Amino acid sequence: MGAYVIGEPGRAFGSVVPAPDPAHWHRPDTVIDGYAVHYGGRTAHVRAASVRGLSHRHYGKVRQDEYLVRTTDDGRYVIAAVADGVSAGALSHRAACWAVRQGGDHLCDILSTMDAPSIPWEKLFEVIAADIADFGADLLGDRGLTAREVAERMATTASFAVLDLATGGLYGASVGDTSIWLLRGGWFPLQPVKNDGADIHTSAVRALPLPATPVLARADVQPGDVLVVLSDGVGDPLGDGAGEVGAALAELWRTPPPELEFAAQVGFARKTYDDDRTAVAVWV
Template structure:
């Protein structure tokens, strides 16, 4: 006889029926963050109290970008991460962040124009020189590229234009500064690297111009760091274009033409990262290669730029570009 709902047989059958597990409760939040350190972070990272800079309340401690840039066909062409972080020394002494960067895309969508600029710390107003060199300089390069191929860019006259701009702006913004570039350099000066990268094709041509000890690198598929100029304080058989910081040019730097392929990254950096990176073979090189093999989240990139390592307390700025696979 078949069991009825009220019978003991029916109750036993119900007990044997498969039961569905309750759906896991969705957490109210997710994520975690631990500051990055490479080797011994030193004591300063935990002891420095980031001081407010009264004279420059409009200049942030940290700036960052995380964007995808389209090529001339409207298809995503490159992923960009950029960050500039005030160093521990400037945080401790209530000095403004003197590094800067800028990103521009030409009107025809063919080129990405970039700059990292490192204001010379001995000049009280060097952050202004870095700002003008980065932002006005990339604007001028963008204008030049409207009618000039990257191979034909007039780098010497362009750098002279940037130097003249710094001298002129210094006279308008800083009391008691004359028109002699060497006098201006005592108040403000900046090292810098400009880059122009093609936004179409598989192997992307890159044109670099470096003044001073900023640098450009290719991070390869296997995590190797390939410097595009002589490595600071190392014997590297690559032409050095290091010159005095703008607005003073003690030599004529030469442009570097290189290329970056999908799976690689072009990285521009100030010496706040370049100094601990060295030639890329040490712990910092392995850390950044592991972190930047693919584009990280923008906030994560800024945290990686600001990694702690004993005795390295300068401002840090990096711009990294990963070409898209065609």
């Protein structure tokens, strides 16, 4: 299995020698998952990968992205989440991990009492933000810290998608520049595309635990569709999905690739794009 290159790879791709982060030996450079889940005659094939970016590899910094995939206890709903720790915070990877873990647990609790169309997304993100603020205050050893003070050390964007295997309904929400897409031959963004139509591109984002209003996503998923949740490490080079990166990934992900191949594809080489890369894809 070789490296995947889309367009001009840039010099860094062939020259960076990855260095570990001595402060976080427990944190893997790359994590990968792949399996199938079944419910009511439908099968969902899952692939997920989070890959440390070239910049973090070069400077010996921890991977700040995280993902989660799980089902509810009854198997009806697949929950896919991606979080991207804000790079300025030394402990933002902890915020990303906590966001997807707590968010997944809260969603399972919610879906045990109501159907997905009724998910109170704004309240959910308020609870996740409070969870991160409390966790951060404990981690930093000062219960008096405000959410803003915690956010200076650890903050994260997050996207959650809920796929109903009984009906094909897809429901999701995002804070920040993680994003939810549907791949149906081509790429269909389920939320506004970052910097789309902007004269000046910006990397500034709103991130938890600061208050933020989530951007919702809704779709009806058909057999053969692919639900894809991305960090901006993949979303930025993808753009609106109509360019070279979109065409290449759409072809690679027409069907579920082997797990290791999927991770290599998520970590594709392309000049100037050196951020952490995370993607969760679900083929129905």
